[in-house]
């Protein structure tokens with residue numbers, strides 16, 4: 001990556017606004033996978049050891065511009081403190097007088113965590129006023145949030161208009177690895193796309209179809225494609241305004257000779273709950289009012305065959321609601337196939353990484369990326385907004 005990093009700048013005594021992606025999976029206030037926090041530790045340590053005053057900023061969830069108590073970063077601060085072995089001061093906001101006063105009181109090597117930046121509507125709108133308020137806290141902007149680098153928001157991009165901007169060590173590492181593995185992938189090249197962020201991620205599929213040999217669809221993403229083919233999907237998660245796009249993508253796959261794989265059976269539940277009534281059905285037998293929460297065993301078998309024979313596999317998005325054991329088998333099955341694959345295996349995404357950890361195969365992956373949507377957009381070949389704003393190397 002031809003961008004300056006924290007290694008190229010003077011850090012001693014500097015106030016650094018460091019954007020990280022601490023959007024970790026959490027259940028009832030307990031962090032269920034801390035990969036993203038651990039991944040940022042080298043950058044935070046490096047800066048603190050160099051004598052910087054480290055001001056960390058992150059989003060958590062999608063609070064839509066207002067304060068949501070359950071989306072505060074308090075549990076994250078406590079966990080980071082334990083990982084760093086030093087106190088991390090957690091503030092109640094990300095801008096304002098309290099924040100300015102806390103920053104003014106920082107000593108070299110101190111680490112401070114601002115509150116969820118998405119509590120302000122200006123964050124996702126990339127509002128220049130909010131970006132300026134962030135910039136006024138610091139002398140330098142460091143972007144280490146690879147997982148959020150596909151968003152042009154106030155704390156990921158806007159802030160770089162006002163203060164010098166460089167990359168963190170995680171950002172650098174992610175881009176070096178993904179760039180290397182994907183510039184000329186060994187074939188067969190397979191992409192697996194699932195998860196719940198259907199509206200965001202269906203947009204990258206068109207581009208993926210120009211690159212891959214096999215495209216495997218699962219999770220919430222599959223339902224939109226099933227409905228587009230005319231199947232009744234009951235109360236399953238679906239993006240109804242993407243049905244035409246899904247149909248067009250199926251056409252394009254056919255024209256390009258890409259093997260587009262969809263579920264042939266699914267695990268359905270009568271409600272969205274761990275103890276719901278459930279059964280495995282063929283995709284033409286989803287009962288009215290029920291929802292598809294996992295791919296079925298026949299589907300896993302078909303996906304398994306293609307994955308183990310691939311030379312490069314990139315996976316983002318769980319195959320089902322793996323957080324509930326009743327709907328985790330599809331994701332675990334695909335994770336096992338990834339383990340058996342002897343080629344390059346890359347898995348990315350906050351929740352997908354949690355899933356392969358849960359399946360116990362994380363160690364066997366070639367690369368675990370902190371980015372889900374970010375990895376997919378990176379694969380499209382375009383530079384990510386959170387990277388574009390960083391200072392180029394001369």
Ligand SMILES: Nc1ncnc2c1ncn2[C@@H]1O[C@H](COP(=O)(O)OP(=O)(O)O)[C@@H](O)[C@H]1O
Nearest residue numbers: 195196197219220293320321349350351352372
């Ligand atoms: N069939 C489904 N219906 C509803 N939610 C699903 C389904 N399959 C997977 N999910 C959910 O998708 C979420 C993860 O999606 P996403 O954030 O897009 O992935 P990642 O974080 O790996 O990039 C998980 O919380 C999982 O429960």
Ligand SMILES: O=C(OP(=O)(O)O)[C@H](O)COP(=O)(O)O
Nearest residue numbers: 023147148349350351371372373
């Ligand atoms: O969790 C994230 O992405 P992912 O779910 O694709 O892995 C990032 O923190 C980005 O979050 P966003 O999709 O709400 O902008």
Ligand SMILES: [Mg+2]
Nearest residue numbers: 349350351372
């Ligand atoms: Mg996610």
